[in-house]
Amino acid sequence: MAALxxxxxxxxxxxxxxxxxxxxxxxxxxxxxxxxxxxxxxTELRVPRLLLALVAGACLGAAGLVLQEALRNPLAVPEMLGxxxxxxxxxxxxxxxxxxxxxxxxxxxxxxxxxxGGGLTxxxxxxxxxxSAVLLTGAAVAAALQAALLVMMVTADQLDLQLIYRYLxxxxxxxxxxxxxxxxxxxxxAVPALVLCAPVLSVMRLGDEDAEALGVRAxxxxxxxxxxxxxxxxxxxxxxxxxxxxxxxAPHVARRFAxxxxxxxxxxxxxxxxxxxxxxxxxxxxxxxxxxxxxAGAWTALLGVPAGxxxxxxxxxxxxxxxxxxxxxxxxxxAAVRAVPPGPRTxxxxxxxxxxxxxxxxxxxxxxxFGDTPSAPHRDRGTEDAR
Amino acid sequence: MKRRFALxxxxxxxxxxxxxxxxxxxxxxxxxxxxNGGGDATERHILFQLRLPRTLVALGAGACLAVAGLVLQSALRNPLAGPEVTGVTPGAVLGAVxxxxxxxxxxxxxxxxxxxxxxxxxxxxxxxxxxxGRGGGDPAQTAVHGVLVSAVLGGVTAMVLLVKPGxxxxxxxxxxxxxxxxxxxxxxxxxxWALVWGAAAxxxxxxxxxxxxxxxxALAAGLRAxxxxxxxxxxAVALTAGAVASVGALGFVGLxxxxxxxxxxxxxxxxxxxxxxxxxxxxxCGADAAAQLSSRLLAAVLDxxxxxxxxxxxxxxxxxxxxxxxxxxxxxxxx
Numbered sequence: 001m002a003a004l005x006x007x008x009x010x011x012x013x014x015x016x017x018x019x020x021x022x023x024x025x026x027x028x029x030x031x032x033x034x035x036x037x038x039x040x041x042x043t044e045l046r047v048p049r050l051l052l053a054l055v056a057g058a059c060l061g062a063a064g065l066v067l068q069e070a071l072r073n074p075l076a077v078p079e080m081l082g083x084x085x086x087x088x089x090x091x092x093x094x095x096x097x098x099x100x101x102x103x104x105x106x107x108x109x110x111x112x113x114x115x116x117g118g119g120l121t122x123x124x125x126x127x128x129x130x131x132s133a134v135l136l137t138g139a140a141v142a143a144a145l146q147a148a149l150l151v152m153m154v155t156a157d158q159l160d161l162q163l164i165y166r167y168l169x170x171x172x173x174x175x176x177x178x179x180x181x182x183x184x185x186x187x188x189x190a191v192p193a194l195v196l197c198a199p200v201l202s203v204m205r206l207g208d209e210d211a212e213a214l215g216v217r218a219x220x221x222x223x224x225x226x227x228x229x230x231x232x233x234x235x236x237x238x239x240x241x242x243x244x245x246x247x248x249x250a251p252h253v254a255r256r257f258a259x260x261x262x263x264x265x266x267x268x269x270x271x272x273x274x275x276x277x278x279x280x281x282x283x284x285x286x287x288x289x290x291x292x293x294x295x296a297g298a299w300t301a302l303l304g305v306p307a308g309x310x311x312x313x314x315x316x317x318x319x320x321x322x323x324x325x326x327x328x329x330x331x332x333x334x335a336a337v338r339a340v341p342p343g344p345r346t347x348x349x350x351x352x353x354x355x356x357x358x359x360x361x362x363x364x365x366x367x368x369x370f371g372d373t374p375s376a377p378h379r380d381r382g383t384e385d386a387r
Numbered sequence: 388m389k390r391r392f393a394l395x396x397x398x399x400x401x402x403x404x405x406x407x408x409x410x411x412x413x414x415x416x417x418x419x420x421x422x423n424g425g426g427d428a429t430e431r432h433i434l435f436q437l438r439l440p441r442t443l444v445a446l447g448a449g450a451c452l453a454v455a456g457l458v459l460q461s462a463l464r465n466p467l468a469g470p471e472v473t474g475v476t477p478g479a480v481l482g483a484v485x486x487x488x489x490x491x492x493x494x495x496x497x498x499x500x501x502x503x504x505x506x507x508x509x510x511x512x513x514x515x516x517x518x519x520g521r522g523g524g525d526p527a528q529t530a531v532h533g534v535l536v537s538a539v540l541g542g543v544t545a546m547v548l549l550v551k552p553g554x555x556x557x558x559x560x561x562x563x564x565x566x567x568x569x570x571x572x573x574x575x576x577x578x579x580w581a582l583v584w585g586a587a588a589x590x591x592x593x594x595x596x597x598x599x600x601x602x603x604x605a606l607a608a609g610l611r612a613x614x615x616x617x618x619x620x621x622x623a624v625a626l627t628a629g630a631v632a633s634v635g636a637l638g639f640v641g642l643x644x645x646x647x648x649x650x651x652x653x654x655x656x657x658x659x660x661x662x663x664x665x666x667x668x669x670x671x672c673g674a675d676a677a678a679q680l681s682s683r684l685l686a687a688v689l690d691x692x693x694x695x696x697x698x699x700x701x702x703x704x705x706x707x708x709x710x711x712x713x714x715x716x717x718x719x720x721x722x
Contacts, residue, residue, distance in 0.1 A: 075531060079538065120707070124714040132531050133714075136467035139534045140710050143471055143638050147703030150563045154697060169545045245538065294546050301542030305535050309518065 001257075002272050009279035013050045014042065016287055048177045053282045053296070054275040055183055056172075056236045057246055061274020062194060062267060063232035064247025065254065069201040069263050070225035074312070075135045077248040078233050082141035084242030086117020087234050089145050091241075092164050096152040107186060110238035114230045117145055122226075170243030170297030172282050179239045186235040193228045194267065201225060202262035243278055244297040245304040250274035252311045277304065388658060391651055395665035399446065402672040406442045407434070409676045411683060436570065444569040444633050445675045445698070446668040447577045449640060451630035453667025454588050454660055455623040456641030457648060461595040461656060462619035465530050466713065469642030470627040473620075474511035474536035479631035481544045482507020484558050488551035497572045501632040508628030511540055512620075564637030564699025566675050573633050580629040585664065588622045592656040595619055599654065637671065637699050639706025644670055646713050674701045 015021045021029050021038050030047065032039035060078065067076045078084040090113020094101050101109065125137035146168075153164055166173070200221050203211045208218040233242070254269035255261075277300060285296040407422075408415040413433055420426050421434045452470060459468045470476050486503030518532045548558060560567060594615040597605040602612040627641065644667045645659075652662035675698040682696040 080534065120711070124711045132465075132528075133467060135534055136465070136472060136530055137710070137714055139472055139537070140467070140469075140639070140642060141707060144703045144707035144710075147563055147638050147700060150559055151697065151700040154559055154563070154695075165545065166549055169542070244542065289546075289550055292550055294549055298542040298545045298549075301538050302546075305539045305542075309532070309535055 002269075002276055005276045005280060006272075009276065009283060010050055012283045013053070013279060013286075014046050016283070017041075017046070017290075044176065048180045049172050049175055049282070050279065052175050052180050052183075052240060053172055053278045055180070055187070056240055056243060057250070057275035057278030058271035059187075059190070059232045059236045059274070060243060060246040061250030061254075061270040061272070061277070063229040064249075064274070065251040065263070065266055065270040066194070066197070066201065066225050066229045066232070067247065068251050069204060069266075070222050070229075071134070072205065072207075073134055074252075075132070075248075077245070078229070078242060079142065079244055079248065080135050080138040082117035082121040082138050082145060083114045083230065083233055084117070084237065084244070085142040085145035085149075086120075087111070087114035087237035088168050088242055089113045089117070089149050090234075091238050092149055092167065093152060095164060104182075107182070107235040107238040111230060111234040113145075114234045114237065117141060118226065118230065166293075166295045167241040168297075169295040169301070170241035171285065171293065171295035172240050172278075173286075173293045173295075175240060183235055183239060186231060190228060190231045193224075193231070197221075197225055197228055198264045198267045201267075202264055205263065241295070241297060243281070244301040245308070246274050246277050246300055249277055249300070249304040249308050249311075252308055253277075256311055388652070392662065392665070395651070395662060395669065398669045399665055399672065402669045402676060403442050403446060406445065406672050406676040406679070407438050409679045409683075410438060411679075411686075437568075440571045440574045441566050441569045441675075442672060443574045444577060445566045445672045447574070447581050448566075448630040448634040448637065449644075449667040449669070449671025450585070450664035451577075451581050451626045451667075452637060452641040452671070453644035453648065453663040454585055455626035455630070456643075456667075457645035457656070457660060457663045458588050458591070458595060458619050458623040458626075459641070460645050461599045462616045462623070463529055464599065464601065466646065467642070468530055468533075469639070470623065470631075471636075471638060471642065472530055472533040472537060473624065473627070474515040474533055474540060475508045475624050475627040476511075476631050476636045477537045477540035477544065478511020478514070479504040479508035479628055480561055480636050481540050481547070482510070483561055483632070483635075484544055484547050487558060488547050497570065498576065501573070501576050504632035505628045508624065508631055511536060512624040512628075514540075516620075560697055561635040563697045564635040564702065565695075565697035566634055567695060567697070569633070577629060577633045581626070584622055584625045584629065588619075588626065589657075589660055591615070591619055591622060592660050596654070596656045599656075634671075635699065638703040639710070640667060640671055640702055643706055643709045643713060671698065671702070674698050674705070677701055 011023050011026075014026050015023050019038055019041060021042060025038075026042065029036065029038040030042045033043060034040050064077050067078065067081065068074055070076075087110040090109040090111070091106060093113075094109060121134070121138045121141045124141065125134040149164075149168065200216055203214055203216050204218065204221060204225075206214075211218045211221070233247075236243075250273040251266065251270045253273045254266045258265055258269065278296060281296045281299040281303065285294050285299050288294060288299075408418045410433075413421075413430060417426060417430055418434060418438075421430050426434070456469050459470065459473065460466055483500050483504040485507070486499060491499060491503065515529070515533055515536045518536060519529050544562075594605075594610055597608055597610050598612060598615055598619070605612045605615070630637070645663055647670075648659050648663035648666050651666065652659045678696045678698045678701045681701075685696065
């Protein structure tokens with residue numbers, strides 16, 4: 001399925017557009033190199049763009065999974081933690097303020113911004129709060145960062161404005177080999193780290209106490225996971241902007257296809273699906289409103305969010321799915337967002353009315369911040385309100 | 388309580404006064420002279436045709452947003468719910484942007500922009516409505532869906548903006564929230580709407596106070612929680628749409644002012660709702676005055692002639708800081 005989609009997207013990416021290169025001629029045209037127009041377009045524009053889409057998607061997908069598993073929160077995605085907005089701010093601020101930076105420094109400013117945004121959210125929301133609390137806080141932080149960026153944009157001139165706005169959503173337009181090659185050093189750091197942290201992540205799902213019992217320092221592991229996520233997201237953001245919602249969709253698709261697996265297996269699949277999503281989204285981004293390019297991020301938001309909602313809703317009761325349950329309890333509502341039977345509610349309190357302290361459908365986790373926060377109510381795991 | 392209300396009202400008056408004299412083109416002394424019936428035609432025009440409506444719109448929009456936020460937080464029992472996460476704000480922005488891009492509405496026709504924004508806001512809310520199973524969902528889920536709906540609408544807005552890049556400059560102001568260039572027409576559109584829905588919200592104060600205590604309590608007291616919540620959401624959506632249509636997507640006012648109001652006026656919404664309206668009006672108006680003053684300062688420092696800081700920038704920056712405080716203070720079980 002993934003391979004099929006990937007092949008189709010790659011073929012479309014390489015052959016469609018102006019000039020049109022028939023699929024059977026792609027290899028030949030690419031080999032001609034810079035002697036024909038088609039060859040130049042292929043080797044200098046379309047191939048790097050496709051590569052970048054795949055790499056960026058893989059990074060974002062993997063980062064999304066890392067975040068979701070580390071925070072045990074199905075809604076922890078870069079967009080909702082303020083990480084993406086922060087990184088975008090870090091990249092765009094020098095642009096707007098007309099501070100010229102060498103290209104090598106760009107990922108660093110992006111990382112700085114990402115850490116700022118994510119840190120702000122986690123500082124506000126805390127690590128042990130319910131997923132929806134983190135989500136709402138993250139949305140607010142992201143809004144603040146966006147506002148800061150927009151204010152800068154107001155002071156910029158028209159040309160910058162368009163570039164930045166497109167970039168804010170994530171766009172792959174006009175990306176060349178230089179941009180692709182700038183990503184490798186970061187990947188060299190991130191990929192081994194990912195491989196190392198995958199087993200730890202699968203232990204983290206059990207909840208902090210069980211993880212500690214198995215010898216994982218939960219607080220540190222979580223910090224490390226967040227750091228890895230930032231290192232994955234920031235360079236991609238520096239190059240093509242935070243392509244929206246890939247980190248939300250890809251892990252959920254990966255889990256959907258392998259509901260009983262662990263993080264070790266989900267991680268590569270998340271990366272693959274992330275690559276598929278971005279590659280597929282880039283095709284309409286390039287062609288839908290030609291000659292104007294639309295940002296790929298707008299398409300991923302348009303298509304990805306509804307798809308994600310459907311995925312979240314369709315995880316039926318009783319099937320273990322990727323959610324941040326403290327322990328996999330068979331009687332728990334598995335999805336972060338439960339389908340609600342439509343129609344008027346009866347006045348009689350049925351089981352789905354959340355009692356005080358319950359966060360609908362999303363299991364409350366024991367407050368396990370860094371070490372132990374004295375103020376946090378310490379709950380035994382598994383004593384969630386099983387309604 | 389009466390003293391607190393008097394204090395809030397005084398604060399509103401003070402902010403409005405500062406807003407009237409804080410602006411470019413006229414010294415405060417001149418403004419005072421014009422208010423006393425002096426001044427030449429230009430000065431009179433600046434004060435009565437530009438500054439006064441701007442002040443009034445800021446007051447009205449602030450009150451609307453604050454009331455909408457308080458209603459939402461009570462209905463959804465979530466201290467972090469705000470108009471931003473109901474799909475209304477991005478929907479309204481999308482409506483305004485689309486209408487502008489299609490050439491249906493320009494900056495010379497405030498009425499068309501306001502109508503488009505209202506339609507967009509209602510569409511965003513309707514989308515949320517459909518997603519959450521027609522209002523029967525539980526509060527946390529409604530909030531989650533709200534964020535997702537907002538994301539989708541943001542994506543559409545971006546598309547429209549990039550297809551019509553020429554509109555971007557003027558529209559960015561919308562995305563942040565600004566009171567620049569508001570005239571009497573905006574005010575005439577805003578106040579009846581705000582009055583009607585504000586009154587509706589006030590009538591709902593009793594049921595909402597019960598909802599704040601939790602659905603079980605409300606049901607035990609004989610309140611049909613689902614129906615009351617639906618009505619409350621409708622009210623909040625209408626108020627938000629009106630406010631966003633008049634000033635754009637002002638961030639954080641609807642999220643944080645309610646906390647301030649509840650802290651000042653207690654959790655009984657019969658007093659907290661009017662209180663929130665007063666505080667919200669004071670906050671937006673004060674922020675706008677501060678934004679104008681700082682614009683003048685910055686323009687002097689940077690030597691940029693036409694630099695104007697949108698009020699949304701200030702509310703967003705202050706809001707982010709206050710949000711940290713609010714979330715840290717809220718006990719964990721409140722979500």
